[in-house]
Amino acid sequence: MRLTSFLFTAALALAASGGSSAWGQSYPRKPVSVISAFPPGHLDMIVRTVDGPFQASFKQPLVVENRTGAGGNIAAEAVTRSAPDGQTLLITVDTVVTVNPRLYPNLKFKADVDLVPVIYLTNSAQTLVCHPSVPVKSVSDLVAYAKSHDMSYASGGQGVPGHLAAEMFLAATGVRMTHVPYRGPTLALQDMMGGNVQCGFLSTAVVMPHVKSGKLIGLAVTSARRSPIAPELPTMSEAGIAGFEASFGDLLLAPKGTPPAVVASLNEAFGAVLAQPDARNKLLALGLEFVPNTPEQAAARMRRESDKWALVMDRLALRVD
Numbered sequence: 001m002r003l004t005s006f007l008f009t010a011a012l013a014l015a016a017s018g019g020s021s022a023w024g025q026s027y028p029r030k031p032v033s034v035i036s037a038f039p040p041g042h043l044d045m046i047v048r049t050v051d052g053p054f055q056a057s058f059k060q061p062l063v064v065e066n067r068t069g070a071g072g073n074i075a076a077e078a079v080t081r082s083a084p085d086g087q088t089l090l091i092t093v094d095t096v097v098t099v100n101p102r103l104y105p106n107l108k109f110k111a112d113v114d115l116v117p118v119i120y121l122t123n124s125a126q127t128l129v130c131h132p133s134v135p136v137k138s139v140s141d142l143v144a145y146a147k148s149h150d151m152s153y154a155s156g157g158q159g160v161p162g163h164l165a166a167e168m169f170l171a172a173t174g175v176r177m178t179h180v181p182y183r184g185p186t187l188a189l190q191d192m193m194g195g196n197v198q199c200g201f202l203s204t205a206v207v208m209p210h211v212k213s214g215k216l217i218g219l220a221v222t223s224a225r226r227s228p229i230a231p232e233l234p235t236m237s238e239a240g241i242a243g244f245e246a247s248f249g250d251l252l253l254a255p256k257g258t259p260p261a262v263v264a265s266l267n268e269a270f271g272a273v274l275a276q277p278d279a280r281n282k283l284l285a286l287g288l289e290f291v292p293n294t295p296e297q298a299a300a301r302m303r304r305e306s307d308k309w310a311l312v313m314d315r316l317a318l319r320v321d
Helices: 002-023 042-058 070-080 139-146 161-173 185-193 204-212 260-274 277-284 295-316
Strands: 032-036 062-066 088-093 115-130 152-155 178-181 199-203 217-221 247-255
Touching: 032 042, 032 070, 042 062, 042 088, 042 115, 042 247, 042 260, 042 277, 070 088, 070 115, 070 247, 088 115, 115 139, 115 161, 115 204, 115 260, 115 295, 139 217, 152 161, 152 185, 161 178, 161 199, 161 295, 178 185, 185 199, 185 204, 199 204, 204 217, 247 260, 247 295, 260 277, 260 295
Parallel strands: 032 062, 032 088, 152 178, 152 199
Antiparallel strands: 088 247, 115 199, 115 217, 115 247
């Protein structure tokens, strides 16, 4: 434990010195604003987890501000218009930069150009769930039922992971469902549990307590392998949708033009905390996994994800005016 603590402290000290070497003690010169693109949830938890060690090393806190709506575009635009000095960051699901620029062709900014990735924070997946009033117990049951009944599915908004996973499912099975987008996954979950919308793809960590309590029926997860917090649920591929895989990442970004030394310091600071056993276990309990990565590796992954989803969106003709 002493060795782990020493390495942890040394990593944060290195991150802090990286910022100091370029500007003396100028960064950060005030609290760092971390704008979240979604309602309070695991993204806020990640920032809170990092905040204490960050303050100890950088002498300034991380302050979360939730700006929700438009599939994350409202928060993203606010950060693109902020000064590129590392004082304002964006924390979001990566679809804001890998999907939205193509899904929303009329935006006045380009998130994938105007923002630079700092670090991929976690990897996550969605779970296909339905209200208990829907008489299904498996994905194949749902496909058969949907072919003879009018159905709807909820998501946390246009272009978010649940929307993309659902459209991939519909395209793969040939069934039709009406999309009911909400301003964030919490509202989508509430309406689904109330029976106002029948099914949906939502975060595994968010829906599993309700699946276990019987308030929702869990059918399958969208990841390539089974979830550690829902091992009883098959993957979509195991459930009969061959080759189906839709995984996503949570990403920390900064405005384009932010000095590379600041980006590197932030990467090291966040990575040092999230790699700690306590933090890793806390994330895994939510079905989230942190894999250490550099800003360059994060950028490369972001490009790969953008290319992957571009093919899906073109195939499905997904666009929002």
